[in-house]
Amino acid sequence: MSAQNLLELTPNELVGLVESWGEPTYRGRQLAGWIYQKSVPDFDRMSNLPRSLRTRLAEEAVVKPPEVVESLASRDGSTKLVLRLRDGRRIHAVVMPDEDRLTLCVSSQVGCGFACAFCYTGTMGLVRDLTAGEIVGQVWAARARLPAGSRLTHVVFMGMGEPLANYGATVKALRTLVSPDGFGFSPRRITVSTVGLVQGLERLAREDLRVNLAVSLHAATDEVRSRLMPVNRGWGLEDLLAACRRFPLPVRQRLTFEYTLLDGVNASVEDARRLCGRLRGLRCKVNLIPFNAWDGSGFRRPSLERILVFQRTLLNSGLTATVRWSKGEDVSAACGQLQTAERRRAVADPLHESVSA
Numbered sequence: 001m002s003a004q005n006l007l008e009l010t011p012n013e014l015v016g017l018v019e020s021w022g023e024p025t026y027r028g029r030q031l032a033g034w035i036y037q038k039s040v041p042d043f044d045r046m047s048n049l050p051r052s053l054r055t056r057l058a059e060e061a062v063v064k065p066p067e068v069v070e071s072l073a074s075r076d077g078s079t080k081l082v083l084r085l086r087d088g089r090r091i092h093a094v095v096m097p098d099e100d101r102l103t104l105c106v107s108s109q110v111g112c113g114f115a116c117a118f119c120y121t122g123t124m125g126l127v128r129d130l131t132a133g134e135i136v137g138q139v140w141a142a143r144a145r146l147p148a149g150s151r152l153t154h155v156v157f158m159g160m161g162e163p164l165a166n167y168g169a170t171v172k173a174l175r176t177l178v179s180p181d182g183f184g185f186s187p188r189r190i191t192v193s194t195v196g197l198v199q200g201l202e203r204l205a206r207e208d209l210r211v212n213l214a215v216s217l218h219a220a221t222d223e224v225r226s227r228l229m230p231v232n233r234g235w236g237l238e239d240l241l242a243a244c245r246r247f248p249l250p251v252r253q254r255l256t257f258e259y260t261l262l263d264g265v266n267a268s269v270e271d272a273r274r275l276c277g278r279l280r281g282l283r284c285k286v287n288l289i290p291f292n293a294w295d296g297s298g299f300r301r302p303s304l305e306r307i308l309v310f311q312r313t314l315l316n317s318g319l320t321a322t323v324r325w326s327k328g329e330d331v332s333a334a335c336g337q338l339q340t341a342e343r344r345r346a347v348a349d350p351l352h353e354s355v356s357a
């Protein structure tokens with residue numbers, strides 16, 4: 001029997017496991033505390049657990065995050081971690097400092113099957129889903145590398161993959177992230193970003209997790225959105241925005257819409273006005289992402305002036321709109337630049353080659 005990786009279990013499931021071994025509930029919570037709060041992977045060091053329990057754990061279980069095989073520091077302070085999974089596949093997680101925040105961007109799948117036209121990760125296709133433990137393991141591994149005194153404050157599901165297409169593992173990972181016996185993040189500090197899977201979004205609404213939701217919109221007409229995002233051919237903007245309106249937002253929380261600005265495609269003043277019309281009445285903010293270029297994409301980032309005019313148009317109509325100057329562009333860690341050397345259908349990019357070899 002191969003050892004069970006306890007990072008696959010939520011704190012509640014850890015309690016269930018030790019209970020099934022005849023231990024009291026609090027032992028499970030102590031175990032979760034060692035793993036998720038103290039980052040201790042060795043059962044030997046779990047000094048308040050009885051020896052018999054530690055022995056059984058050592059025989060039957062491990063605490064094993066994905067291995068960080070590369071760490072690439074960007075000039076802007078962010079760090080891209082390349083992590084190797086048990087089957088040798090690689091994923092990325094990005095640590096991004098910003099004023100008083102330290103955000104970790106995690107992946108939810110190896111590759112992605114949604115093929116958004118401007119996204120480099122999308123050129124990989126979907127290789128496989130991550131397990132809950134592989135998602136949680138990114139947080140665990142990133143945290144273990146932080147200098148003393150520094151602490152992750154936020155987690156965003158904006159790395160490789162579509163979290164709502166890997167629904168079960170995503171929700172399980174979220175439970176471990178927000179559980180007080182797990183990582184203990186406030187749900188307000190966690191954001192799940194989606195291409196806009198209406199059914200997934202409705203399911204998430206029923207989980208009572210209260211995490212933030214970001215929806216990748218990128219266009220204000222079905223014509224443009226379907227061209228950029230094949231997913232829109234199944235669920236049009238009307239359906240998507242209706243689901244967004246129904247999404248139960250906790251007080252003072254707002255939906256985020258991500259909008260990647262592509263020159264000559266979706267970045268004109270008319271596009272901005274159409275977007276305002278679409279979002280009228282929604283409790284939301286818009287995150288504008290200037291396109292991060294990759295070789296052979298066929299897209300361009302608009303000029304700074306156009307970006308600011310687009311933002312100004314939204315602001316003038318009363319929307320909250322920020323421009324996200326992506327982190328880690330120089331180490332290919334920016335939005336939509338994450339890719340590892342699997343099933344590549346785009347042209348080779350020397351920078352990506354060097355990090356995925």
Ligand code: SAH
Pocket residue numbers: 116118119120157158159160161162163193194195214215216258259260289290291292293294335336337
């Ligand atoms: N699959 C989820 C999570 C990815 S989040 C989603 O689509 O929301 C990454 C964000 O960056 C998405 O909004 C994505 O559309 C955007 N993005 C992808 N490629 C990009 C690029 N090259 N430049 C800027 N933004 C990009």
